[in-house]
Amino acid sequence: MSTYLLTWNPRVWPKEQFEIYYQKYTQGKILKWSCGTTKKILVGDNIFLLKQGKGNKGLIGSGVVTAAPYYAPHYQEEKRKEGKKSLYVDVKFDYLSNNQFKTPISRDELNAPEFISNIWDSQGSGKTIPANIADGLFDFWNSRIERNEQDFSGPDEAESSKLKEGGKKVITVNAYERNTKARRLCIEHWKYNCGVCNFHFEKTYGQLGKNYIHVHHLKPLSEINEEYDIDPVKDLRPVCPNCHAMLHRKQPALSIEELKEIYTIYNK
Ligand SMILES: [Zn+2]
Numbered sequence: 497m498s499t500y501l502l503t504w505n506p507r508v509w510p511k512e513q514f515e516i517y518y519q520k521y522t523q524g525k526i527l528k529w530s531c532g533t534t535k536k537i538l539v540g541d542n543i544f545l546l547k548q549g550k551g552n553k554g555l556i557g558s559g560v561v562t563a564a565p566y567y568a569p570h571y572q573e574e575k576r577k578e579g580k581k582s583l584y585v586d587v588k589f590d591y592l593s594n595n596q597f598k599t600p601i602s603r604d605e606l607n608a609p610e611f612i613s614n615i616w617d618s619q620g621s622g623k624t625i626p627a628n629i630a631d632g633l634f635d636f637w638n639s640r641i642e643r644n645e646q647d648f649s650g651p652d653e654a655e656s657s658k659l660k661e662g663g664k665k666v667i668t669v670n671a672y673e674r675n676t677k678a679r680r681l682c683i684e685h686w687k688y689n690c691g692v693c694n695f696h697f698e699k700t701y702g703q704l705g706k707n708y709i710h711v712h713h714l715k716p717l718s719e720i721n722e723e724y725d726i727d728p729v730k731d732l733r734p735v736c737p738n739c740h741a742m743l744h745r746k747q748p749a750l751s752i753e754e755l756k757e758i759y760t761i762y763n764k
């Protein structure tokens with residue numbers, strides 16, 4: 497699988513057009529993007545979108561190619577009127593930043609030694625991002641964009657304290673499972689495999705699943721007092737969302753070992 501750089505220059509393709517595209521993205525639609533003259537792009541290849549020109553420059557989107565390069569009427573109106581065509585790929589963006597916001601990775605940050613390459617200043621779309629750069633770039637990108645690390649309406653509502661305030665139900669989620677630093681330390685030790693079924697998101701979903709996992713807090717909140725200091729390795733365990741939900745099907749939650757036993761019975 498290769499990674500390609502698609503580009504957008506607001507001087508050439510106006511912001512208003514981008515706004516329309518952005519709306520389509522928020523509706524989950526597939527977008528078609530010019531890939532310059534590059535015909536070798538394959539379905540399943542990854543792309544980054546680089547915003548060029550004046551103002552905020554940098555990477556603003558990532559996604560996966562769903563249709564190999566094809567010709568369609570040119571993206572610039574004047575050229576379209578002359579009957580000219582452009583080469584496009586279809587892209588399912590998994591992240592696209594609206595022009596109003598900052599770029600998740602700025603052009604300046606791409607000057608870091610590990611990302612140095614002449615592709616960042618090339619005008620044409622569809623350049624290959626070398627594999628040795630792409631790998632680190634995905635990690636950096638994932639750390640910058642706000643992916644929903646854990647669904648906030650997830651299973652831990654069951655475990656959390658529910659308060660009623662003026663008839664309105666207020667749900668306090670299990671803060672230990674949301675604590676980013678504790679999460680990081682837990683995952684550094686236990687890695688990204690599910691502690692129950694061994695599921696690994698990147699192995700199943702590619703780059704989209706990279707660094708995705710839920711983190712389960714082993715101690716019931718009711719047993720925790722004010723002096724409690726979390727031990728990220730002992731008290732937290734990475735689990736996939738399915739197993740996480742199953743752990744919380746009982747109250748108090750099942751232990752990892754108990755669920756593993758059940759899992760093993762049905763998955764020999
Ligand atoms: Zn699992």
Ligand SMILES: [Zn+2]
Pocket residue numbers: 651652673711712713740743744
């Ligand atoms: Zn949990």
